[in-house]
Amino acid sequence: xxxxxxxxxxxxxxxxxxxxxxxxxxxxxxxxxxxxxxxxxxxxxxxxxxxxxxxxxxxxxxxxxxxxxxxxxxxxxxxxxxxxxxxxxxxxxxxxxxxxxxxxxxxxxxxxxxxxxxxxxxxxxxxxxxxxxxxxxxxxxxxxxxxxxxxxxxxxxxxxxxxxxxxxxxxxxxxxxxxxxxxxxxxxxxxxxxxxxxxxxxxxxxxxxxxxxxxxxxxxxxxxxxxxxxxxxxxxxxxxxxxxxxxxxxxxxxxxxxxxxxxxxxxxxxxxxxxxxxxxxxxxxxxxxxxxxxxxxxxxxxxxxxxxxxxxxxxxxxxxxxxxxxxxxxxxxxxxxxxxxxxxxxxxxxxxxxxxxxxxxxxxxxxxxxxxxxxxxxxxxxx
Amino acid sequence: xxxxxxxxxxxxxxxxxxxxxxxxxxxxxxxxxxxxxxxxxxxxxxxxxxxxxxxxxxxxxxxxxxxxxxxxxxxxxxxxxxxxxxxxxxxxxxxxxxxxxxxxxxxxxxxxxxxxxxxxxxxxxxxxxxxxxxxxxxxxxxxxxxxxxxxxxxxxxxxxxxxxxxxxxxxxxxxxxxxxxxxxxxxxxxxxxxxxxxxxxxxxxxxxxxxxxxxxxxxxxxxxxxxxxxxxxxxxxxxxxxxxxxxxxxxxxxxxxxxxxxxxxxxxxxxxxxxxxxxxxxxxxxxxxxxxxxxxxxxx
Ligand SMILES: Nc1ncnc2c1ncn2[C@@H]1O[C@H](COP(=O)(O)OP(=O)(O)OP(=O)(O)O)[C@@H](O)[C@H]1O
Ligand SMILES: [Mg+2]
Numbered sequence: 094x095x096x097x098x099x100x101x102x103x104x105x106x107x108x109x110x111x112x113x114x115x116x117x118x119x120x121x122x123x124x125x126x127x128x129x130x131x132x133x134x135x136x137x138x139x140x141x142x143x144x145x146x147x148x149x150x151x152x153x154x155x156x157x158x159x160x161x162x163x164x165x166x167x168x169x170x171x172x173x174x175x176x177x178x179x180x181x182x183x184x185x186x187x188x189x190x191x192x193x194x195x196x197x198x199x200x201x202x203x204x205x206x207x208x209x210x211x212x213x214x215x216x217x218x219x220x221x222x223x224x225x226x227x228x229x230x231x232x233x234x235x236x237x238x239x240x241x242x243x244x245x246x247x248x249x250x251x252x253x254x255x256x257x258x259x260x261x262x263x264x265x266x267x268x269x270x271x272x273x274x275x276x277x278x279x280x281x282x283x284x285x286x287x288x289x290x291x292x293x294x295x296x297x298x299x300x301x302x303x304x305x306x307x308x309x310x311x312x313x314x315x316x317x318x319x320x321x322x323x324x325x326x327x328x329x330x331x332x333x334x335x336x337x338x339x340x341x342x343x344x345x346x347x348x349x350x351x352x353x354x355x356x357x358x359x360x361x362x363x364x365x366x367x368x369x370x371x372x373x374x375x376x377x378x379x380x381x382x383x384x385x386x387x388x389x390x391x392x393x394x395x396x397x398x399x400x401x402x403x404x405x406x407x408x409x410x411x412x413x414x415x416x417x418x419x420x421x422x423x424x425x426x427x428x429x430x431x432x433x434x435x436x437x438x439x440x441x442x443x444x445x446x447x448x449x450x451x452x453x454x455x456x457x458x459x460x461x462x463x464x465x466x467x468x469x470x471x472x473x474x475x476x
Numbered sequence: 477x478x479x480x481x482x483x484x485x486x487x488x489x490x491x492x493x494x495x496x497x498x499x500x501x502x503x504x505x506x507x508x509x510x511x512x513x514x515x516x517x518x519x520x521x522x523x524x525x526x527x528x529x530x531x532x533x534x535x536x537x538x539x540x541x542x543x544x545x546x547x548x549x550x551x552x553x554x555x556x557x558x559x560x561x562x563x564x565x566x567x568x569x570x571x572x573x574x575x576x577x578x579x580x581x582x583x584x585x586x587x588x589x590x591x592x593x594x595x596x597x598x599x600x601x602x603x604x605x606x607x608x609x610x611x612x613x614x615x616x617x618x619x620x621x622x623x624x625x626x627x628x629x630x631x632x633x634x635x636x637x638x639x640x641x642x643x644x645x646x647x648x649x650x651x652x653x654x655x656x657x658x659x660x661x662x663x664x665x666x667x668x669x670x671x672x673x674x675x676x677x678x679x680x681x682x683x684x685x686x687x688x689x690x691x692x693x694x695x696x697x698x699x700x701x702x703x704x705x706x707x708x709x710x711x712x713x714x715x716x717x718x719x720x721x722x723x724x725x726x727x728x729x730x731x732x733x734x735x736x737x738x739x740x741x742x743x744x745x746x747x748x749x750x751x752x753x754x755x756x757x758x759x760x761x762x763x764x765x766x767x768x769x770x771x772x773x774x775x776x
Contacts, residue, residue: 150669170672171681183670187688196684197674248675 099127107156118308134305176245191225197248337371355448376424382445392445526741538742559705565645570652578660635717652697659693
């Protein structure tokens with residue numbers, strides 16, 4: 094199939110309420126032309142609602158939606174020319190694979206032979222050559238997913254929407270399809286809005302991620318920025334594992350339990366705009382301190398007592414209770430030496446966090462969200 | 477070692493399985509017996525009766541007469557004609573009705589369904605006579621129609637084919653609407669969304685997606701109605717005014733007036749055979765349709 098001439102999407106102040114519930118609460122979002130943007134958020138955050146607004150199935154209460162320069166907020170779905178992969182695929186059971194894929198072309202009055210040729214080409218694009226005359230119920234989950242994808246892209250829509258298209262697949266197949274979808278996006282280049290509540294999927298596939306919670310856009314950034322510099326405690330907890338420690342600002346410098354923290358240059362936050370700060374500890378960023386390290390001085394230090402350890406195959410996690418009662422996890426790669434060097438339960442250790450990986454987040458612990466049970470233990474430790 | 481290991485308990489397990497199957501089968505034995513006694517036996521007896529002519533001698537006279545006499549052929553043609561027209565009428569009325577009900581919110585649909593089913597709770601005879609009151613020469617329809625000046629002379633609505641069709645369609649409608657409504661309700665709304673997303677306006681989404689998906693329900697309804705019509709008696713007898721003679725009515729006359737059980741039985745047997753033929757044909761046709769269904773999307 095040919096490369097597609099993509100369109101940007103401009104979403105402005107889109108609001109949708111169901112009774113007292115704000116499914117979308119004034120969402121502003123610019124999707125760049127040709128980018129792969131993921132809507133990520135917990136269940137009920139409004140991802141599907143936003144996608145349905147884009148496709149035209151949900152009429153918002155207010156707002157503006159533009160594809161390129163054209164305002165489409167009042168346009169009925171069948172004239173929007175956006176491809177969509179439904180969560181349950183919605184393949185027509187009374188049609189075979191080829192007829193399903195050819196459906197949008199048939200509606201556009203395209204000649205039978207042309208349809209046939211383009212269906213073959215679309216089948217090849219999703220690597221399903223020879224499946225044209227299968228019935229839908231004869232396909233596996235992954236094959237259905239591909240057919241749905243082929244049907245959504247065959248009429249060369251300049252915008253492609255996908256609502257958790259991989260959630261019904263098992264882990265192996267899901268990971269395989271993630272790569273396929275990415276490859277297809279690179280090949281065809283249409284603007285893609287992808288919905289998932291799987292953070293790993295979002296990090297793997299996206300050019301940018303829009304984190305949504307309670308119908309509001311919380312952060313829009315590329316995957317690394319989202320992971321390394323979450324905009325608030327909710328994002329920090331929702332994406333990856335993290336423990337948030339209260340930070341005091343003493344003489345304009347961030348301190349943890351009276352000890353000043355080293356923060357990478359350029360990452361120090363502006364203290365005047367936000368009242369509080371939190372230190373984000375991610376399990377894979379923490380190391381057991383060993384003073385023999387050449388750059389030992391570049392690490393922030395935390396003392397604690399070793400609790401239990403969990404072996405997870407490729408890595409193992411050691412749980413440490415810090416002096417002030419916070420329990421943090423340290424993830425280490427399972428290798429013979431590291432396993433042998435792991436500190437025994439009950440021993441006291443010093444953890445290190447390199448200053449370049451030390452990230453401060455605006456906010457208070459009490460607002461640190463509910464994804465992490467540390468939010469419970471953190472109460473009462475407000476800086 | 478494996479051979480020996482495989483044999484452990486094998487015989488006992490096989491025995492258990494046999495016993496289980498037998499137990500399951502014995503559960504439905506009473507029902508099977510009942511079917512045998514009240515359906516198979518009478519039909520067999522009917523068939524047996526049909527083999528004796530007026531003189532009580534075993535022969536095929538009853539059947540040969542049926543094929544030689546024009547009047548019998550006409551009765552069969554009428555029966556199929558009435559059944560076909562009633563079914564067609566039911567489809568024309570029932571499809572939009574079922575579609576409408578399927579679109580309603582659950583509570584309103586339940587109310588609508590109640591309205592469709594309500595007639596089931598009154599006696600067939602009462603309903604048929606009610607239609608007579610409504611449709612006859614000086615009935616409600618004609619009175620109002622003429623008072624309003626819609627037509628001058630009374631329309632012939634009862635005591636003929638018109639009356640028969642109106643009455644039968646009314647009685648058969650629920651049998652069409654019920655399976656059709658069920659099929660329509662089972663259509664996932666996401667299919668319609670997908671169709672719209674792919675560029676189908678509401679009319680083509682209906683034509684290319686909703687209609688084909690509702691066809692199995694429609695066919696089920698059509699078969700039920702058609703087969704029920706073939707053996708129908710009360711309504712054509714009352715509303716047909718003696719002008720619409722169906723097989724069932726002829727059987728009644730033969731038995732009631734002439735005590736001619738032989739010919740009546742033969743008629744019954746032929747009607748049964750034709751009904752089975754219709755069912756068989758429908759079955760074949762539906763299979764065929766399922767195969768052809770793949771061609772809908774325009775790709776050969
Ligand atoms: N038709 C509806 N009627 C009432 N409330 C609705 C309706 N659709 C969605 N909502 C509400 O709007 C909010 C957002 O729903 P939405 O389906 O967009 O969530 P989501 O982010 O897609 O969640 P999930 O990950 O579980 O699919 C939820 O609180 C939901 O209960
Ligand atoms: Mg959803």
